[in-house]
Amino acid sequence: MSARDNILNRLRIGARTAFAHPNATTAREAEWAAKQPPIGDPARRFLAEIGKVGTSYLRVPDWTAVPDAVTSWVREYGISSVMTGTTPALEPLREHLRAQGVDTRILAETAETQREEIFNTDCGITTARGAIADTGSLLLIPSAQEPRLLSLAMPVHIALLERANLFPTLADYLANNEFRNQPPTNLVLVSGASRTADIELTLTVGVHGPKVLLVALIG
Amino acid sequence: MKPDAGRFKVDAARATLNATLRQNLNHTLGLIRARRDAAFEALTAPEELQEIGQAIKQESLARLPELLERLEDRLTARGIQVHWAETADEANAIVLEIARRRGVQLVVKGKTMVSEETELNRFLQRHGIEVLEADLGEYIVQLAQQPPSHIVAPAIHMNRREIADLFHEKLGEPYTVDIEAMTAMARRVLREKFKTAGMGVTGVNFAIAETGTLCLVENEGNGRMCTTAPPVHVAMMGLEKVVANLSDLPTLNRLLTRSATGQAISTYFNWISSPRRRGEKDGPEEVHVVILDNGRSSVYSDGELRDTLACLRCGACLNICPVYARIGGHAYRAVYMGPIGKILTPQLAGLETAGHLTGASTLCGACAEVCPVKIPIPDLLLRLRQEGSQPTAAGRALFGPGAGSQRKPAEAMLWKGWQVLHDRPAYYRAATALARAAAALLPRRAASLSPWGRRRELPVPARASLHALLRNRPGA
Numbered sequence A: 001m002s003a004r005d006n007i008l009n010r011l012r013i014g015a016r017t018a019f020a021h022p023n024a025t026t027a028r029e030a031e032w033a034a035k036q037p038p039i040g041d042p043a044r045r046f047l048a049e050i051g052k053v054g055t056s057y058l059r060v061p062d063w064t065a066v067p068d069a070v071t072s073w074v075r076e077y078g079i080s081s082v083m084t085g086t087t088p089a090l091e092p093l094r095e096h097l098r099a100q101g102v103d104t105r106i107l108a109e110t111a112e113t114q115r116e117e118i119f120n121t122d123c124g125i126t127t128a129r130g131a132i133a134d135t136g137s138l139l140l141i142p143s144a145q146e147p148r149l150l151s152l153a154m155p156v157h158i159a160l161l162e163r164a165n166l167f168p169t170l171a172d173y174l175a176n177n178e179f180r181n182q183p184p185t186n187l188v189l190v191s192g193a194s195r196t197a198d199i200e201l202t203l204t205v206g207v208h209g210p211k212v213l214l215v216a217l218i219g
Numbered sequence B: 001m002k003p004d005a006g007r008f009k010v011d012a013a014r015a016t017l018n019a020t021l022r023q024n025l026n027h028t029l030g031l032i033r034a035r036r037d038a039a040f041e042a043l044t045a046p047e048e049l050q051e052i053g054q055a056i057k058q059e060s061l062a063r064l065p066e067l068l069e070r071l072e073d074r075l076t077a078r079g080i081q082v083h084w085a086e087t088a089d090e091a092n093a094i095v096l097e098i099a100r101r102r103g104v105q106l107v108v109k110g111k112t113m114v115s116e117e118t119e120l121n122r123f124l125q126r127h128g129i130e131v132l133e134a135d136l137g138e139y140i141v142q143l144a145q146q147p148p149s150h151i152v153a154p155a156i157h158m159n160r161r162e163i164a165d166l167f168h169e170k171l172g173e174p175y176t177v178d179i180e181a182m183t184a185m186a187r188r189v190l191r192e193k194f195k196t197a198g199m200g201v202t203g204v205n206f207a208i209a210e211t212g213t214l215c216l217v218e219n220e221g222n223g224r225m226c227t228t229a230p231p232v233h234v235a236m237m238g239l240e241k242v243v244a245n246l247s248d249l250p251t252l253n254r255l256l257t258r259s260a261t262g263q264a265i266s267t268y269f270n271w272i273s274s275p276r277r278r279g280e281k282d283g284p285e286e287v288h289v290v291i292l293d294n295g296r297s298s299v300y301s302d303g304e305l306r307d308t309l310a311c312l313r314c315g316a317c318l319n320i321c322p323v324y325a326r327i328g329g330h331a332y333r334a335v336y337m338g339p340i341g342k343i344l345t346p347q348l349a350g351l352e353t354a355g356h357l358t359g360a361s362t363l364c365g366a367c368a369e370v371c372p373v374k375i376p377i378p379d380l381l382l383r384l385r386q387e388g389s390q391p392t393a394a395g396r397a398l399f400g401p402g403a404g405s406q407r408k409p410a411e412a413m414l415w416k417g418w419q420v421l422h423d424r425p426a427y428y429r430a431a432t433a434l435a436r437a438a439a440a441l442l443p444r445r446a447a448s449l450s451p452w453g454r455r456r457e458l459p460v461p462a463r464a465s466l467h468a469l470l471r472n473r474p475g476a
């Protein structure tokens, strides 16, 4: 018999002899959540939460205002090179940055062929699928157009988030069944710049991921 | 590293006298407890959340075999390869086989306690494969050639000066006690490794059966690097990590990060549901999951002890434990230390090897209170103590191997004598009279009784017994 069958057989015997604690938890979770302090306006809550961990943001009325917002960050943080995916919606931004003399790269091949370029770019720019207001978390679903390393390998990460895609809580996002129906290769909730507290529990920002996280809230 | 009763006494005694260790632990544990408490106080009805968390884990455990099969089914359907290991050796062999097939020379590792359990690093290195820990705390203890002393904060026993010395000596970097500068050094070294590693190894915090999703909780980004940059990702999980529903995640994660670090959520909450798909430009081509038993199924077979498997590995019970705070993590000589270690290690390693750890507790109950999934650690400690000291001749080995192994003949005889005395009034009176008369001759410190007795003064028996007082009271 295989290890698999041995293990499962032992567990099946155990499952019969030991006590079970069946419990309908979903209803209790909803009840508990209803007791919590109200989240209020999701955008305001989201910005308040990301502020607590030192994430800066700019609010812009629509996509046409994004290039200027990004350019102002490029100046402020002394960014000399940026990288985006192939997302067509970001083409105006790329053109704008190039016109400003910013070295604007595209991750168009693969991480293997563009490795050195990826690890030697100052800033990655991605869109966000949405965000979770109560914990101040960006909801990123990397894709063929926007690979995972764009939000991970560069010292600065700029995330572009539409206000309409804010969810009050993680449970609210999961309730829409998008994930359940089609789990993406990778989904990551990002709640700030990379950090550690492994030395004397002292918070230090920028370990393996970005040292700076910037959010443009659109709408 | 193997638990050892004799060495435990020596190590624990030595640790309590180590002023630096005591200072380091006091500082960090104080901070971490305050953060955890603040995070829970910010919630309305936090105990209710703990109860829900407990119910979720209980339900998942009750359905464990079914959920594991479903998990396997879902993962496999999306191209994640599932392996089962009955023992630590089997798990290591599986990882080695994958590494060999892919020609891997360098492995980068995220924080995983299961790989500590199987001693994967040593195993792979013996087979010529370099392994580098990527979590900063793990990296520090790896450089220091020590095991982690805490399941969440591996280098919690060291202060910045000790780490500065280490980095200076091992990395040849200029000496600095600046934490930011030291973190930057580690970032520099590990960056290069992420670029070239052939395999990333991580643990799993939650494995969702419903969707076939592996969830990793972390702050540094090393877990994301390990699961994104190398061409192969191997996730190692204890079989108890499976959770039934996607909708269980918000509650469990809320409890985990609040209990572990006092955060409402960790910086990264990383969900993996497949290897790189066609057209995607990064992410591993192969994703493997190694599901490890290593004694868990036998723990599972006992309805009471099974609660041990609900553990989220948050470390809150370590942070609040008065014993852990005084002896630190290394004295236990076990992968899992502190309260959870005291119940888990004897069950995984056997009572013969690790039964003595069940005695290293004051049964103060703080761990059970702070545990996000309400594991009744003191009850389980008592149960295991009982298992360890029951007469083997009775043949009622509830727990199986190791039952009765902690029985001390002298102690058993003492109890037998106690029983005889208390059964017979005449003997009892004679014995108490004798004890009172002999009390003056006894040493004030009960040195020979136990380490505990060595630090305590014996109470002085009253000059007259209660019996005598009652008999002689006026009007009697």
Ligand code: SF4
Pocket (backbone or CB within 6 Å): B259, B310, B311, B312, B313, B314, B315, B316, B317, B318, B339, B340, B367, B370, B371, B372, B373, B374, B375
């Ligand atoms: S036993 Fe409870 S408190 Fe201790 S690590 Fe496990 S979940 Fe956390």
